[in-house]
Amino acid sequence: MSRWLRWTGYLFLALAAFLTLGGILLYVITSRDIHHVYTFGDSSVRATRDSASLVRGRHLVEAIAKCQECHGDDYGGKLLSDSRVFGRLAAGNITAGRGGTARFTDADWERALRHGVGPGGRALVFMPSEAFTAMSDDDLAALIGYLRTIPPVDREWPAPEIGPLARVLYLKGGFPLLPATIIDHGAPRRPPASGVTIEYGEYLATVGGCRGCHGSGLDGTGAPDAPDLTRRRLATWTDADFIRALRQGVRPDGGAIDPTKMPWRRSGRMTDDEILAVWSYVRSLPERPAA
Secondary structure (H helix, E strand, O other): OHHHHHHHHHHHHHHHHHHHHHHHHHHHHHHHHHOOEOOOOOOOOOOOOOHHHHHHHHHHHHHHOOOHHHHOOOOOOEEEEEEOOOEEEEEOOOOOOOOOOOOOOHHHHHHHHHHOEOOOOEEOOOOOHHHHOOOOHHHHHHHHHHHOOOOOOOOOOOOOEEOHHHHHHHHHOOOOOOHHHOOOOOOOOOOOOOOOOHHHHHHHHHHOOHHHHHOOOOOOOOOOOOOOOOHHHHOOOOHHHHHHHHHHOEOOOOOEOOOOOOOHHHHOOOOHHHHHHHHHHHHHOOOOOOO
C-alpha cells in the first residue's frame, strides 16, 4: 500500500512539473510575440478632410469597417473580455479624448490599421488589421480623416492582460490574437475600381472583415455563427435575398439573423451596388467540398 502511495505521489509530482514547465513555455513563447517591436518607415498616406472625403470616410467607418461594433457607438471603446482565464481585453478609445488617439500621427493610424501595430511598435491585440491591410490609400486617407472629426470622449482603458486560454488558442493557430504576426506587411496593394464587379466585391468583403468570421475562402469555419457562404449553401439565394439578409437581417426562409453574430445593422448601410458587388464575388467562389 505504501509503495502504491509513493508511486502515486511521484506521478502527481511529475504531472505538476510537466504542467509548470508547459505554463512557463507558454508564457515565454507568447510573450515573445506580444512584446516584439516592429519598425516601419513613414507612410505616404495623409488624412483627407474635404467634404467628399469625409462622406466617404464616414461610410467606410460605419458601413464597411464597422468600427462601432468593437469601439462602441461613441468610439470611446468598450470592454470585450474580463476573464482571468481568457484575459482582460478592451477595444480602445479611438477618439481624440483622454485615453484616446489625440497624439496619433497619420503614420500611427496607418500602422495601426494596416499593420496591427501601435505607436510604440508592439502588436495590437485583436485589432482586425489583417482585413484593413488591403485598404487603398484613398480609402484609408478618408477613413482617418473622418475619425479625426469624431467628438472626443474621455475614457481610458487598462493595458490588455492576455490569459492562458487566449495564449493556448493563439499557439494552436487560427486565433487572431495578434494579427500583426500573420500580415504580409510588404504585400502590394492594387485596389480595383468601384462597381458591381467580382473584383470590387472581393475588396469590400476583405476590408469589411467577412473573412474574419466566415473563413479565408468564405466557406465557413465549422462554427454555427460562421456559416458557408459559397454556392453549396446559398445556391438558391437571389440578389434580393442577399440584399435583404445584409440590410434587414432576414433569411429567405424568414428566419432572423442575430445582429450580435452578424453585424447586418452596419452592413445594411452599404449601397445596393456595394452589396451586389459582394454578392457577385460570393457567387464566384468555388463550393466547399462535401465533408
